[in-house]
Amino acid sequence: MRPxxxxxxxxxxxxxxxxxxxxxxxxxxxxxxxxQWHPLLVGVTVLxxxxxxPLMDTPLKKDYVPREIARYARRHGVTLRRAVHARPMxxxxxxxxxxxxxxxxxxxxxxxxxxxxxxxxxxxxxxVERDELLACAAHSGTPDALIDQxxxxxxxxxxxxxxxxxxxxLGVFGSPFFIVDGEPFFGVDKLELLDEWLARGGx
Amino acid sequence: MRPxxxxxxxxxxxxxxxxxxxxxxxxxxxxxxxxQWHPLLVGVTVLxxxxxxPLMDTPLKKDYVPREIARYARRHGVTLRRAVHARPMxxxxxxxxxxxxxxxxxxxxxxxxxxxxxxxxxxxxxxVERDELLACAAHSGTPDALIDQxxxxxxxxxxxxxxxxxxxxLGVFGSPFFIVDGEPFFGVDKLELLDEWLARGGx
Numbered sequence: 001m002r003p004x005x006x007x008x009x010x011x012x013x014x015x016x017x018x019x020x021x022x023x024x025x026x027x028x029x030x031x032x033x034x035x036q037w038h039p040l041l042v043g044v045t046v047l048x049x050x051x052x053x054p055l056m057d058t059p060l061k062k063d064y065v066p067r068e069i070a071r072y073a074r075r076h077g078v079t080l081r082r083a084v085h086a087r088p089m090x091x092x093x094x095x096x097x098x099x100x101x102x103x104x105x106x107x108x109x110x111x112x113x114x115x116x117x118x119x120x121x122x123x124x125x126x127x128v129e130r131d132e133l134l135a136c137a138a139h140s141g142t143p144d145a146l147i148d149q150x151x152x153x154x155x156x157x158x159x160x161x162x163x164x165x166x167x168x169x170l171g172v173f174g175s176p177f178f179i180v181d182g183e184p185f186f187g188v189d190k191l192e193l194l195d196e197w198l199a200r201g202g203x
Numbered sequence: 204m205r206p207x208x209x210x211x212x213x214x215x216x217x218x219x220x221x222x223x224x225x226x227x228x229x230x231x232x233x234x235x236x237x238x239q240w241h242p243l244l245v246g247v248t249v250l251x252x253x254x255x256x257p258l259m260d261t262p263l264k265k266d267y268v269p270r271e272i273a274r275y276a277r278r279h280g281v282t283l284r285r286a287v288h289a290r291p292m293x294x295x296x297x298x299x300x301x302x303x304x305x306x307x308x309x310x311x312x313x314x315x316x317x318x319x320x321x322x323x324x325x326x327x328x329x330x331v332e333r334d335e336l337l338a339c340a341a342h343s344g345t346p347d348a349l350i351d352q353x354x355x356x357x358x359x360x361x362x363x364x365x366x367x368x369x370x371x372x373l374g375v376f377g378s379p380f381f382i383v384d385g386e387p388f389f390g391v392d393k394l395e396l397l398d399e400w401l402a403r404g405g406x
């Protein structure tokens with residue numbers, strides 16, 4: 001029996017989530033694992049549930065974070081064309097569309113999410129308006145009609161809320177966050193540890 | 204010329220700081236680097252300057268952190284005999300003594316700090332009262348007279364404040380925190396990255 005998937009949560013506004021998204025599928029595949037990509041809203045988990053401030057509104061951390069992200073990007077040969085802002089893009093339209101695709105056209109969910117991440121962080125664009133969502137759909141081979149259905153769907157918001165509530169119920173709070181076989185890993189810094197965990201079957 | 208040291212900041216109440224303290228000197232030595240151990244007070248940096256809550260008062264994170272720490276301890280064969288509490292030991296007496304030793308008897312600073320960390324996290328004791336500080340001195344070969352001087356010294360508090368202010372000026376905020384050749388690394392998760400940084404001479 002194929003072992004269970006790596007569950008991967010991220011917010012499109014999170015550069016750490018983007019950096020993790022570039023590595024997690026290859027990493028998991030080396031251990032015979034699939035990856036389930038789940039939208040998360042750190043505005044709900046970090047700000048509302050945890051009662052913390054946005055990273056970029058936090059003294060000291062706001063100076064450290066861009067430096068750490070740039071260093072990580074250099075290490076992995078990734079070019080970031082978007083600065084880490086205190087007031088980020090509104091992630092809701094893309095996250096709602098992803099939640100809807102996961103429920104109604106799951107084969108398109110991950111390619112679409114990759115395209116959104118790429119548009120936001122590799123190209124420095126926003127993915128908020130219909131034409132921006134459609135551009136991501138085009139890049140990922142997702143039919144326009146699906147995105148228009150997701151935008152118009154009355155259940156997209158509820159599906160996203162359900163994803164976020166389920167995540168919170170599992171103890172997920174940040175981006176990226178991983179759970180494999182019930183074991184939680186928070187942060188892009190944990191990818192090497194997760195790799196080791198999968199190789200050793202835990203410890 | 205010997206390359207500059209790794210600067211290492213920690214709070215005695217931080218289990219992540221303790222876990223890092225067990226590895227940092229060997230890691231740095233492999234790259235021909237010394238390590239300077241600096242007391243930090245996360246009650247000042249995290250709570251006052253950053254305006255955040257204690258980890259163990261933060262929803263979701265308070266459930267994750269003990270699990271992550273236990274997993275890390277298992278990975279490195281470390282036995283922790285102290286739970287991570289929302290209301291930790293008062294770190295001030297030990298931190299003041301360490302600041303005083305750094306200024307007046309620097310050869311004793313690191314052995315004393317190791318003994319404090321061991322008493323707190325490997326033995327589960329408090330290091331707050333004179334007899335507890337003296338027990339750490341005994342374990343580290345620090346003369347009792349030095350600890351009594353540190354306790355009585357009028358400048359110990361000022362020396363500690365100066366350490367913490369200098370750290371904040373350098374952008375240091377958490378425990379553990381490392382700076383090498385001007386490059387900052389936050390968190391015990393960064394030890395492998397720091398190792399790679401030192402091996403490659405940066406990137």
